[in-house]
Amino acid sequence: MENILFRHRRSYEQRHKGKETAISNAVKDSKNGNKSPLFATENCTVVVAQIGGTATLPCVVRKFNNGVVSWVRKRDYHLLTVGLTTYNTDDRFMVEHVRHLQNWGLLIKKVQPSDAGIYECQMSTHPPTSIVVELRVTTALAEIQGAPDLYLRAGSDLSLVCTLRDSTEPPEFVFWYHEQRMINYDPGVTVKDGRSSSVLRLQEADKRHNGNYTCKPSNAVPASVNVHVLNATAG
Numbered sequence: 001m002e003n004i005l006f007r008h009r010r011s012y013e014q015r016h017k018g019k020e021t022a023i024s025n026a027v028k029d030s031k032n033g034n035k036s037p038l039f040a041t042e043n044c045t046v047v048v049a050q051i052g053g054t055a056t057l058p059c060v061v062r063k064f065n066n067g068v069v070s071w072v073r074k075r076d077y078h079l080l081t082v083g084l085t086t087y088n089t090d091d092r093f094m095v096e097h098v099r100h101l102q103n104w105g106l107l108i109k110k111v112q113p114s115d116a117g118i119y120e121c122q123m124s125t126h127p128p129t130s131i132v133v134e135l136r137v138t139t140a141l142a143e144i145q146g147a148p149d150l151y152l153r154a155g156s157d158l159s160l161v162c163t164l165r166d167s168t169e170p171p172e173f174v175f176w177y178h179e180q181r182m183i184n185y186d187p188g189v190t191v192k193d194g195r196s197s198s199v200l201r202l203q204e205a206d207k208r209h210n211g212n213y214t215c216k217p218s219n220a221v222p223a224s225v226n227v228h229v230l231n232a233t234a235g
Helices: 002-031
Strands: 045-050 055-057 069-073 078-082 093-098 103-108 117-123 129-138 141-144 149-153 158-165 174-178 189-193 197-202 211-217 223-230
Touching: 045 055, 055 129, 069 093, 069 103, 078 093, 103 117, 141 211, 141 223, 158 174, 158 211, 158 223, 174 189, 174 197, 197 211
Parallel strands: 045 129, 149 223
Antiparallel strands: 055 103, 069 078, 069 117, 093 103, 117 129, 141 158, 158 197, 174 211, 189 197, 211 223
């Protein structure tokens, strides 16, 4: 197996000088509506993933023969995978192979900003055939409605709505803080989480509930709001 990988890499390195032209032509063909007879995944497919999330770059083969599917990072022409073997020291990269669908997707865990760019899925036919997939990386942000300051009368119920922007997958959890203390499980507090939002409700707010509240999703930049509880007689 080691010799096979060496020959594959050597063959790849001998060809990579002409890749810029080949990929450029493939992009032009895709924009002109031309589809590869070998791949079911469209050329120039765009995948969006958030920092810290998981990205899956698709590569569905329409006709499979004895060739080998490889993934290459175009930025530095680094060979990432050959078949089911990861040809990379970064264990965040692996092939997600669904045999009955002939999908040879590239899975990238814990996405980093530096992962953004163009990736090439190549079939070792003669001549080699490939498609390119672009990964765009976003930063998910939490936002609290009514921020930066929210006012309510004493005795009223406090309701804070935290929504996620530029999020591509739901958070594993959302913690709410009053000043520096997490309050998700405090008496009188209820938290209801959705795929892209979290709602905190607190019964009968009083002066004790003044202060800063922070919504902190597991995979997004947190957001805060300053709550001001006014006397019931205030006008």
